[in-house]
Amino acid sequence: MLSKSISSLAKRVSSGLTPLRSNPEFWLAGTIPWLKTEQLGEKFIYSTTEKISKIALKKTSIKICRPNTLTIAMYGEGKTRGNVSIIKSEMATNQACCNIELDPELADFEYVYYFLKTQYNELRSLSSGVRKNLNSEDIKNFVIRLPQELKDQRKVAAVLSALDAKIDCNNRINAELEAMAKALYDYWFVQFEFPDANGKPYKSSGGKMVYNDMLGREIPQGWVVGALSDWIAKDKTGDWGKDMAEGNYTLSVDCIRGTDINGLNGKGAVAAPTRFILEKNKGKILAPFDLVIEISGGSPTQSTGRLALMTSESIKRFSRPVICSNFCKAISLKNSPYAFNFAYLWKSAYENKVLFGWEGKTSGIKNLLFEAFTTKYVVCMPSQHLAQGFFDFVCPIEDMKQKRLKENDELALLRDWLLPLLMNGQVTVA
Template sequence: MKTKTLAELSLRISSGLTPLRSNPLFWAGGNVPWLKTAQLGEKYIYATCEHITEEALEKTSIKLSPKNTLSIAMYGEGKTRGNVSILKKAMTTNQACCNVEIDPDKADIEYVYYFLKNQYNELRNLSSGVRKNLNSGDIKGFPIRLPEAVIEQSRLSAVLKAIDQKVELNTRINTDLDAMVKTLYAYWFVQFDFPNEDGKPYKTSGGEMVYNEILKSEIPLGWDGNYLSDWIKADKTGDWGKEALQGNYTLQVDCIRGADINGLNGTGKVAAPNRFILEKNTHKLLLPFDFVIEISGGSPAQSTGRISVITEEVLERFEHPVICSNFCKAISLKNSSYFYNFSYMWQWIYDHEILFGWEGKTSGIKNLLFDAFVTKYHVAMPPENLAKKFYDFVSPLQSKKQTLLKENAELESLRDWLLPMLMNGQVTIK
């Protein structure tokens, strides 16, 4: 093993720039990818949220970083600073990104990426100043320990890369499955083109529509107009318990927070803390056919009300019995045939930003006015046989999704266990 600085392994190290926002010639209609540090953290960056124009490239000092550049976050709140990603297409960045073009004759970019991931805390500890930012000088001098031969570096990184590729494949499969179900939900329950008795789309084929006084709109014959509360059988308040065994707090549980809901659904991590609750509170334990809904939190751009289904496969992802935190609420339905119908209906409501109108504030924290919402918001309720048909279609797809999420968690745990040993030379590849 040898030790080289990032500068010694690189063709160029530079930071980006933010073209003048007030100049529309630099932004309007632009097609040049422009990256901010908030996006850094995923291994590969394929696309950016914003774009600048060719004129901004010509008339400012901003540089286009080529494909397979390492980008390191020098600034950023929380855990952003020190995040690293590989740019998978040529793009520009803001000034908070340090962009490192690795010399392929000196180092394998995948190896350097994994080494920096392993040194995340050490890299962050170089931060200086009041705002604890990194600077390009520190990054240029950061030591990288690596095998002499680039081919040996590639062999080490290939093991970790294979794990990441499988995780990425599983994630893509889940994304496609969820998109398919959302499309089907909208087709059946929003556009009312569910299959009629002949297997043709109901409304498009002339199915009878009747005016509903509650909804003030037409719905298919045989459907009901009611409130969300008419679907709900019971709710369970959350619990936070204690961090350790204490007195009668002896029941060990994993506690789902609002921050874990995206992970349960497949778009983030699940880091549910381990807690201890009172034995008498076993009625708060989550069961299959429950839902967990976030009722406090959110942000100016994100409403409260994120939802996750609880199934046998979801519970199998945890080591202990599961509860939700007191910033969430668990509910169950009167009829489990409507389980996925309710789930995707709620998600449709959330995606269309309707829940922003049902929030209040307490001490600066947004709260979902849950009781008011479910007792006043009108919905169209399909017949049970149609809800059951949707359930039968979605159920195996959800099982597959949760199986892949569990597999991803195991793969990521394996990768994180191997990473430091490979980077420190404790494990070699023959």
């Protein structure tokens, strides 16, 4: 194995730039992808949430990064700093990204990406200053261990890439399945084109609509209007228990935190810690079609209220009975066939920033005013027959998604076990 500094393997190491926000010509009608560190962490970056204009490219010193450039987060709160990704289309970055264009005759970009993934803590340890930021000079001098021959680097990368490719394939299939379910929800419950008695789209086939004063719009005749709380049978408060068995704290459980909710929905990892709770609190164990809601946390740009719907397949992703932490709340509905309707209603409110208006603050932590929101937020409820039809369509889709996510968890464990062994030469590829 060779030991080489990043600068000795690279054609260029540079950081990006943020064009002046106060100059609209740099941002209006932007067509050039512009990457921020908060997006880093996934293996490949194909697109960005913001774009800059060609004028910004012309009038500032910002540079375009070529495909297969590695980028490392030099700044960033929490776990962002030290994250690494591979840029897969031409784009610019902000100044918090250190961009590494490797010499393809010296190093395989995927091999170096995987090596840097094993060096996350070592990279973060280079941080300096009040804000504990990385700098590009330290990154240039960072040492990479790699096989001398490019073909050997590529063999190692190919093994790990195969696992990542399967994970990516599963994620893309899940995205298509979710799009199908969301499209049917919108068609039936937003556009009101659910099947009528003759199997035709209700509203466009002349189904009777009535104006509802509480909602300020027309809804299908016979639909019930009320608060979200009318759907809820009971809640299961969270529990943090103990980190080790002691005294009467003997019931071993996996504890879902707010940070695990995205992973349950297929957007990141689930790393629910093992906790020990009182045997008498086993009524807090989650069952299929319970809904877990984050009630404390959030950020200035993210409200509380993230939600995950538990199913038998999502519960199988855990090795122990599952509860939620005391920063979350779990609820059970009066009628489980309404579970997917409730989940889509809630997620719509969350995505449309409604929940920002239902937050209080205690000791600097934002709390969702759960009781106030659920008793005052008014929605319309379809018939149980229609809800059951939607449930029957979506439930198998959700099961398929969760099975793929469980497979992804297992593939990621295998990849992360192999990664240091391959990088250290303890395991070789023939």
